[in-house]
Amino acid sequence: MTPPLFSYAIRHGDDRLVLGHRLSEWCGHGPILEEDIAMANIALDLLGQATMFLKLAGRVEGQGRDEDALAYWRDEREFRNLELVELPRGDFGFTMVRQLLFSAFAYHHLEALARSSHLELAGIAAKAHKESRYHLRHAAEWVQRLGDGTAESHERTQKALDQLWPWTGELFFQDDADRALAAEGVAPDLESLRAPWEGMMKEQLARATLAIPAAPMRMTGGRIGRHTEHLGHMLAEMQIVARSHPGAKW
Amino acid sequence: MVGGPAEWRWSGAADGPDVAVSGSRGKDALLVLEEVKDPEVPVLSVVELGIVRGVEADADRVAVTITPTYSGCPAMKTIEDDVRGALGRAGFESIEIRTVYSPAWTTDWIPEPAREKLRAYGIAPPGAAAAGEPVPLGRTVRAVKCPYCISPDTALQSEFGSTACKSLYVCRSCKLPFEHFKSF
Numbered sequence: 001m002t003p004p005l006f007s008y009a010i011r012h013g014d015d016r017l018v019l020g021h022r023l024s025e026w027c028g029h030g031p032i033l034e035e036d037i038a039m040a041n042i043a044l045d046l047l048g049q050a051t052m053f054l055k056l057a058g059r060v061e062g063q064g065r066d067e068d069a070l071a072y073w074r075d076e077r078e079f080r081n082l083e084l085v086e087l088p089r090g091d092f093g094f095t096m097v098r099q100l101l102f103s104a105f106a107y108h109h110l111e112a113l114a115r116s117s118h119l120e121l122a123g124i125a126a127k128a129h130k131e132s133r134y135h136l137r138h139a140a141e142w143v144q145r146l147g148d149g150t151a152e153s154h155e156r157t158q159k160a161l162d163q164l165w166p167w168t169g170e171l172f173f174q175d176d177a178d179r180a181l182a183a184e185g186v187a188p189d190l191e192s193l194r195a196p197w198e199g200m201m202k203e204q205l206a207r208a209t210l211a212i213p214a215a216p217m218r219m220t221g222g223r224i225g226r227h228t229e230h231l232g233h234m235l236a237e238m239q240i241v242a243r244s245h246p247g248a249k250w
Numbered sequence: 251m252v253g254g255p256a257e258w259r260w261s262g263a264a265d266g267p268d269v270a271v272s273g274s275r276g277k278d279a280l281l282v283l284e285e286v287k288d289p290e291v292p293v294l295s296v297v298e299l300g301i302v303r304g305v306e307a308d309a310d311r312v313a314v315t316i317t318p319t320y321s322g323c324p325a326m327k328t329i330e331d332d333v334r335g336a337l338g339r340a341g342f343e344s345i346e347i348r349t350v351y352s353p354a355w356t357t358d359w360i361p362e363p364a365r366e367k368l369r370a371y372g373i374a375p376p377g378a379a380a381a382g383e384p385v386p387l388g389r390t391v392r393a394v395k396c397p398y399c400i401s402p403d404t405a406l407q408s409e410f411g412s413t414a415c416k417s418l419y420v421c422r423s424c425k426l427p428f429e430h431f432k433s434f
Contacts, residue, residue: 034408034418041410048322052351107385123352127321130354130434133385138409140387204387 004177005118006060007080008187010070011223012109013053014081017071018231019102020046021238022089031092038138042099045131052124072242076225076232083222084167086231093146093153094160099139101164104200105171105193106132112188121186140204147208154209161205162213169217171197175224268359269297270315275307282340283314289328290413291431293371296329300359303350310343317355319434320414357415357434369397374419374430394430396421404428 023043030036054067065073085102089095110132113125146157172190174182181187205212221227242248271280283305284297296302296316304315314333318326330347337345357376360368365375374397395402401423408418409432416429 034410037412038408038410041414044322044324044414045320046322048318048320052321119352123350123354127351127354130356131320134409134432136385137387200387 002177003060004180005121005186006057007177008181009053009057009060009121011080013050013057013067013070014079015085015102016046016050016053018079018081018234019085019098020044020050021234022085022087023095023099025089026095035092039095042135042138045128045135049124049128049131052128056120056124068242072239076227076235078225079222079227079231079235080225081222081231082167082170083219083228083231084164084170086222086228086234087164087167088230090160090163091156093157094163096139096142096146097157097160097164099135100143100204101168101171101201103132103136103139104204105168105197107136108193108196108200109188109190112193116187117185143204143210144208147205147210157208158210161210162215165213166215166217167219170220170222173220173223269302270304271306272304273306273308273312275309275312276305278340279305279307279312279314279337279342282336283333286329286332286336289325289332290415291368291371291373293367293373294360294364296333298360298364298367300355301329302333307342310341312337312342312344313346313348315348315350317350319355321351323414325413355434357431360431368431372397372428373416374428376431376433379433394419396424396426397428398426399424 020043023039023046026039027036027043030039050071051067054070058065058067058070082102084098087098090098107129110125110129114122114129116122116125143157146153148154149157172194174190178187178190182189202212269280271277273279280297280302283302284295286296288294288296288299288301291299299319301316301319302314303317304313306313314337316326316329316333326349333347334345356379358379360376368375374394377392377394392406393402394404394406396404396419399421401421403422404419405422406417407420407427411418411429415432415434417432418427419430420427
């Protein structure tokens with residue numbers, strides 16, 4: 001049986017690996033230089049966080065896989081990230097709305113996880129939580145500026161929110177592994193994060209003059225390895241160099 | 251922890267960050283590390299920045315515990331290599347470097363004399379870290395003084411600068427752009 005902690009560390013590590021990669025696709029394509037740099041910086045933070053989670057996962061598993069083996073040598077069905085983070089990056093508005101939805105979740109999740117009875121997990125969460133504060137503030141500022149901006153920026157940002165909102169249901173997905181960890185005080189009950197997350201989203205989206213879609217938050221699948229058609233393409237690009245030159249050093 | 255509880259805490263700088271130092275050559279090794287500069291902020295040593303958390307050294311054997319500033323800091327490998335090189339040149343043959351994530355690095359560990367060095371170098375030093383407070387969303391005004399003319403009339407250009415630990419500002423008085431070491 002897969003150890004619950006392996007499953008947990010893989011899920012939250014994969015979120016960051018995949019979202020970090022999506023953000024890094026903006027490198028050289030940002031709308032302005034400062035944002036190009038900001039997105040690359042946030043991508044690096046996420047990659048660093050992914051490294052910490054995947055390293056822990058590899059050790060818990062005890063099969064000799066390190067963070068690189070887990071990032072480059074697993075196939076699509078073995079990834080456990082949210083489908084929200086694997087969707088193509090879209091336009092800048094789409095990227096910023098997704099950053100807001102995810103960063104607000106990460107902010108609440110990591111804050112709670114920093115109180116974990118598992119000291120290493122708590123340490124990783126405390127470190128990542130500090131970074132999530134900057135990510136959240138950055139995204140919230142942009143969503144406000146775009147939503148409450150010109151007619152076109154408003155329309156495009158609202159459209160991005162309409163497309164992304166249904167995928168947010170998966171943020172709170174839990175199975176037996178999560179419940180086992182929550183019972184031991186290793187991880188927070190994700191359901192307890194729903195109200196603070198929704199409260200924050202209501203406030204921020206209202207400030208940005210955006211309407212929360214009526215569509216229910218229902219998409220799930222990523223947490224059990226069922227992904228959209230987009231992840232495989234992304235992984236092909238992300239993994240090609242490592243797989244073409246196994247063990248290469250530079 | 252580096253080989254159990256440290257015998258004593260010491261830093262060569264008058265007002266340096268706490269480093270757990272132990273072993274008969276612990277102090278020697280720390281003095282060596284105080285000469286290793288951060289590759290991105292070459293005006294500060296890795297000790298002054300609070301990256302070095304512990305040093306344990308006896309005879310020709312040394313173990314150094316370091317912590318990253320930001321979890322994705324791309325300079326960590328260079329820092330490791332620089333630490334290894336400096337200790338090797340100082341006669342240590344067995345060099346072990348351990349990375350820890352907890353307690354999380356904070357700019358509060360940067361001592362006042364090091365902040366003065368940052369300012370002289372043209373980087374506005376960090377204010378107190380506010381990790382425990384709720385994150386302020388929406389427009390926030392933070393008082394960051396220009397490191398060149400000390401004017402408080404400055405404007406944030408970007409939350410993210412040339413490295414994760416810095417943001418970009420411009421001074422409205424002397425018109426110069428400058429970097430601010432983010433409170434973290």
